[in-house]
Amino acid sequence: MITHHPAEELLAAYAAGSLDEATSLAMATHLTLCPACRAVHDDFEALGGVLVCENAADTLKPDALAATLGMIRAAGSGVADSGVADSGVATVMRPQPSTVATAGSSLLPLPLQYYVGGDLAAAKWRPLGPGIHHMPLIADGAASARLLRIAPGRSVFEHSHEGNEITIVLRGSYSAGGENFRRGDLEMADGTVSHRPVAGSEDICVCLAVTDAPLRFGNFLGRVMQPFIGI
Ligand SMILES: [Zn+2]
Structure with a gap:
């Protein structure tokens, strides 16, 4: 049971690809282990896709973030299914390491295994x-x-x-x-x-x-x- 999570600003920055490599690795590691933050991150990624598609970033009202997130959440999986979240732009924006996977039976999440050269024994x-x-x-x-x-x-x-x-x-x-x-x-x-x-x-x-x-x-x-x- 995970009880300590990153701030939403950090999840948004990760989804936007604006974090340095070391901080991105931390976010990828936490997201691998935390389904709750994966859901929030997916919302931000979908939101990024919407903003890029509509070119609306310069004309946002103060409540645009909450309103758009509400629309995305209300639409359930429809946004992701529409391809917005996986658009080419969103993929380019995604930082490396980008693997957001579940941890499975490994002790080290996959993004960390890439740097360590294997699981913890390595x-x-x-x-x-x-x-x-x-x-x-x-x-x-x-x-x-x-x-x-x-x-x-x-x-x-x-x-x-x-x-x-x-x-x-x-x-x-x-x-x-x-x-x-x-x-x-x-x-x-x-x-x-x-x-x-x-x-x-x-x-x-x-x-x-x-x-x-x-x-x-x-x-x-x-x-x-x-x-x-x-x-
Ligand atoms: Zn979390």
Whole structure:
């Protein structure tokens, strides 16, 4: 049961193809695991197709988004069946990785397997700290994506953020800020959030972590390690 989801603005930006590669990977990963957000994303994609087809983006009324989404939802699957959602324009707008699939029996969603080179057993871990390993996946300027593996009960260094951080749980769980995050849950953190995620004691915790700017570590060891680990 997924209880933490991305903001609708992020789903809309993903549908419009305007996110960087690392953030797109986070969205593709969450959508693979979350049917509720897939439905919202499909609405936005259909909406994008409608706007492109009608060339109406410059003349929108303030309530156009809600009104058009209402029309799409009222039409049920009719919009998708009409081919609007799968028009050539919408396909070009779709970011890479674009795979929105169900997770099946794999631990890693398909978009992640493309970067890892297989399911979780194929991951090549590097030590990051006591009980913590990572596998960098994308380093694109300030933006980065990595898998994190945290031993049961261990914690990541306390840190805050220069930019945005998205964390998605793939295995096990972690707690941060009084909340619990499980498989498929997505946590968003920005410069206002300082947290120290602690892995659940029942299993190792594996997460996808995406940042668009360096983290700010609250302790000396974290700051000393930062240049070596590239976070
Ligand atoms: Zn969701």
